[in-house]
Amino acid sequence: MSASQPTQTETEGDPDATDRFDAARERFDRIDREITRQMNRLGIPVLRVALGIVFIWFGGLKVVGGSPAAELVAATVYVVPAEVFVPILGVWEVLIGLCLLYRPLIRVGILLLFLQMPGTFLPVVLLPEVVFVTFPHELTVEGQYIIKNLVIIGAALVVGGTVREDAGEAGPEDATEPVRTDVNDAVRANGDETVREADDETVREDAEEIVREDAEEIVREDAKE
Template identity: 85%
Template sequence: MIDRMIASYMDRLGVPVLRVALGIVFIWFGGLKIVGGSPAADLVANTVYVLQPSVFVPILGVWEVLIGTCLLYRPLIRLGILLLFLQMPGTFLPIVLLPEVVFATFPHQLTVEGQYIIKNLVIIGAALVVGGTVRDAETDEVMRTPVHSPE
């Protein structure tokens, strides 16, 4: 009985908490890149050669804040998920471009930077779960809309 109540409670709260947590993480990490306080700034700067780090890192920060904001505002979840999945491949570039920074011992012992990168697998999984609920929210909204029959 108690187990079912707890499981039901977790089921009800799981996805909304996951969505808000993702939003907070992206806003926080992105905000740090904007203000120059991100511990990942050097890693980003050493990975991306297209733009100057002083330009690219804050732009990436704004992108991440936008992702987080979209995840917190239900009508924009789809956009947030799209932006997240466009950004995620770039987060794995150091594995290929800077393996000496990512691995203490290849392929199993990660550095702190490597752990920072690999945790993005959890973010991808969480985004898939949140993204998978977008249709459910629309169905719920349609079901709540009263249907008026012509009289």
């Protein structure tokens, strides 16, 4: 080993290297916390709009006769003429999308969505030869189209869980959650028990900043309405 190269013990004991590492970790934590906060702020609105667009788009195709799923729908609900049922289903889906895009009608949209969803899985029972290449794991394209509705159901549950918040009925636990999360992050990063009492000035400033930004966001939303 060259004499100019520091030993492992010397490197581990270098206070400057430790300080640089701690500073880099703190910067990463701040950036990560901000990114997470923005994702938390934007995630549900983006999810709601995305759901609305998907339903309006897919439903609109059924209304104008351009849906690739029309044949599958017609084969599943064969007791009703396809030229009648498919456009009606399309209108239903467009209504779901419009309700999801208009916040006061989210409850209606979620209700219409969950009334429709069981029907989307009927081909699994009535037309398994169309859904599966090999039952039960190998899906056809049509089968994948159907199974992806599980994601839509999950997304609808998430959006539906926010309707009381959209009505301004969030409880005190919901209102304080961002502050609590920020304090907990600081506790884990710092490892100092006193931070649990939020005595550290940096933690208080971070918490106050979150409260201010959330309050400003509420004011902006109220102004839009």
